[in-house]
Amino acid sequence: MNIAIIGYGKMGKTIEKITKIRNHKISLCYDGTPSLHLLKNSNSDVAIEFSQPHSAFNNVKICIENDIPVVSGTTGWLEKFEIIKKICKKRNGSFLYSSNFSIGMNIFFEINKKLSKLLHLYSKDYEITIEEIHHKEKIDKPSGTAISLAKDIVHNKMKKTWVLDEKKTKDQILILSKRFNNVPGIHTVKYESKIEDIKIQHKAHSREGFALGAVIAAEWIQNKKGFFSMKEVLGI
Structure with a gap:
């Protein structure tokens, strides 16, 4: 080819x-x-x-x-x-x-979809934060991957939208974007409540x-x- x-x-x-x-x-x-x-x-x-x-x-x-x-x-x-x-x-x-x-990241997308769908069925009391860390050369903030993760959560009606402002409301997902040297990509999704915390993460070691x-x-x-x-x- x-x-x-x-x-x-x-x-x-x-x-x-x-x-x-x-x-x-x-x-x-x-x-x-x-x-x-x-x-x-x-x-x-x-x-x-x-x-x-x-x-x-x-x-x-x-x-x-x-x-x-x-x-x-x-x-x-x-x-x-x-x-x-x-x-x-x-x-x-x-x-x-x-x-x-990334094949692993696309499986991670599916895990996040399933997790947000199941959590929504039983409780709406989770605070949700998505953290994405990339190399300093990456221009867009937040990353497209972080936006995709947030959209899947919104689609499952767990939250209404996502924001970059830490003064978010209860109905919003907070996305934190960080840039450091030589980081191919780390994405972490946190679901936090008074009774438990759930965290899933995908870390790329190279491109x-x-x-x-x-x-x-x-x-x-x-x-x-x-x-x-x-x-x-x-x-x-």
Whole structure:
């Protein structure tokens, strides 16, 4: 399979490494939005896009409009997400998005969904805090993963919304965002009440788990049409 890598920072370089380990060819490595000429001449079977929030929309759009399936893990641009989904549908394209491609993290998502659903059935007296810690180069706060965790809790009607302000109300989830050197990603969800505390955590030791998940997603999306997530890839 010929894979185009769009966004050639630390994550792009790790994806390149995993792509070669899994015996695929790198058809393009580009740290920006590729031109139409460059993209068409790359003969790419699929593109993996990990760039910056300001360029993700254009990167994904040009791939879909040129019939190249695209897997994207860039966060911080989701205000334009519905537009991309409409373009994908109109063009009968192939687009797969995830805020986190780690296989372990996607299982963690499911654990958090189940936990919040069960707790809501029996009690509404839990204070909920999500803490996310990343490297200093990460631009968006909170992380897309933290937002996904919060949205799942809100969907299960345990809280109404999430906030970054520590003066939150009882109906809100507090998200704490911290940035340190050389931290690939740590996400902790705490459910605290007068009678008990429950804490679940996912800690990434390197970027390789994210890169592996992205390449697996690229392998999976070949010959498929539509909008997908890691949930379909993993069958969960």
